[in-house]
Amino acid sequence: MGKPKIRFKGYEKEWEQRKLGELVKFSKGTGYSKGDLKESGTPIILYGRLYTKYEIVIKDVDTFVDAKIGSVYSCGGEVIVPASGETAEDISVASVVEKSGILLGGDLNIITPSSELDSTFLALSISNGKPHNDMAKMAQGKSIVHLHNSDLEKIELAYPSYEEQVQISTYFGYLDHLITLHQRKCEEIKILKKYMLQKMFPRKGKNKPEIRFQGFTDAWEQRKLGEIAQSFEYGLNAAAKEYDGTNKYLRITDIDDASRKFNTDNLTSPDIEFSTAENFRLFDGDILFARTGASVGKSFIYRDSDGIVYFAGFLIRARIKMEYDAEFVFQNTLCESYGKYIQITSQRSGQPGVNAKEYSDYVFYLPTYDEQKKIGNFLHQIDNLITLHQRKCDELKKVKKFMLQKMFPQD
Incomplete structure (x- = not known):
């Protein structure tokens, strides 16, 4: 054989x-x-x-x-x-x-x-x-x-011999055990994140959250997103081309629904003259919003670690003023109150949609800058833990797939 x-x-x-x-x-x-x-x-x-x-x-x-x-x-x-x-x-x-x-x-x-x-x-x-x-x-x-x-x-x-069969079975059993552990941990942290989003932002009709960091007691103030953003801009109306190795193109479909991370599995570049498109390049803390279709309301925060990125036309960029914490604002868009606002505001006779003016009218509560910073950093650290376990799980699945191909005759 x-x-x-x-x-x-x-x-x-x-x-x-x-x-x-x-x-x-x-x-x-x-x-x-x-x-x-x-x-x-x-x-x-x-x-x-x-x-x-x-x-x-x-x-x-x-x-x-x-x-x-x-x-x-x-x-x-x-x-x-x-x-x-x-x-x-x-x-x-x-x-x-x-x-x-x-x-x-x-x-x-x-x-x-x-x-x-x-x-x-x-x-x-x-x-x-x-x-x-x-x-x-x-x-x-x-x-x-x-x-x-x-x-x-x-x-x-x-x-093979029975002994070798058992060795093979035990090995893949161990891999499955590790995959399950990381999946379970990932789900547990997601549940924690959902709970903290509910408790660290004020509920409807309240101006204080239920859970706060020590030393913060003041009531939060109500603001419109348009008051804390210095600008709202629509993205590039450009086709995608093969990735050039440097300039990345971010479209609605490139934002992962669950993690809100940039999905880089199928990178592309915008088909543009880059010297005239600097205004469409993202900078650290820029927040993007999907403006139409089934993904309307989906948000994304750009980080320098994403590389050089330009954003596409079905996305709206909000550039947050320096005196506010962009991470805090982004985390707010993952709350239930934001989801309800999008659900109501996006209703159209055709495809659902939310334009820049409607995004700017979104009202939410803000604490002091220091408290914003602490909340934003804390929730971002939870996101990083979720990503860590998900990445480990994905890596183990790749190892398993590879080993299944190599440890069993394929023809």
Whole structure:
């Protein structure tokens, strides 16, 4: 069969290859649907879980039904594969059911491995190696594609010694554990950020927030955005061209919806004469607002670390006066009160939109400059923590993808 490109030290023998039907036993789940789900009862896995909450090893199940006579229960260690789905790629995946006593719903192909195969290794192979590609080719159907146990029997499976299988499974289990840890931490910090936005800015009808830094007690003053910005300008009416390596072009679609960071995966440059476009270049603390379409109201703060950036025409720039803290103003645009203002103001007969005058009329409360600075810095540090964990999570996912390609034969 050959060898994968990356292996653990001490393993050199070529992998064996046999038809899956010679190595496992096949069975099917029994019919339950979403309509059968209850708030409590017997835990069940329905085939849709493998698309919406895909895991190599399913450790916990949070869907329940009232069990019927003749149902199929897991013994622990089964590998399940969807029997139907929307695309061939959808159903060419597998998961291990770790625990016993879990109901296995209809439209699930159930594979019980022999003593020669580690369950997790088998699920990884089906989801990522050559078996994955072969299964996708076998899937039949148009609007809905199907994969039967009779198809799975014919799949050629390459596998090493049981010990090496376990090593591989353990390694990817560890990677998944690290990814989960960073995802969980990221979500926890996002919840903290949402809470602090609610508590560190005054609620409707109030002029003081519920949480403040020590030493600050004065009431906040009401201001319009137009009073604290020295200017509002519309962006460049220019096409995008291939990135020149220096000058970046920021459009609405380049602002990440969740993080409000500049998404630099597909950088472009504006197709302009730069000597005449200095007014459209961003400077530290400039705040951009999306002025039309589904993204209306989306905000972004430019930082020097973003490099040389010019902004596009569907964005409006507010340049904040020096006596106010731009970070504080930006963080205010992430609050619920700002969202409600945009929701009301953006209503149009056609596409939703908010122009520069309407943005300038947005009213909010401001404390002293020193308190603005402390709040802005604190919330920005939380954003940095979210970015740190998200970046680590993304890096680990890339490592996992790379290693899956190198640790399993692909042809």
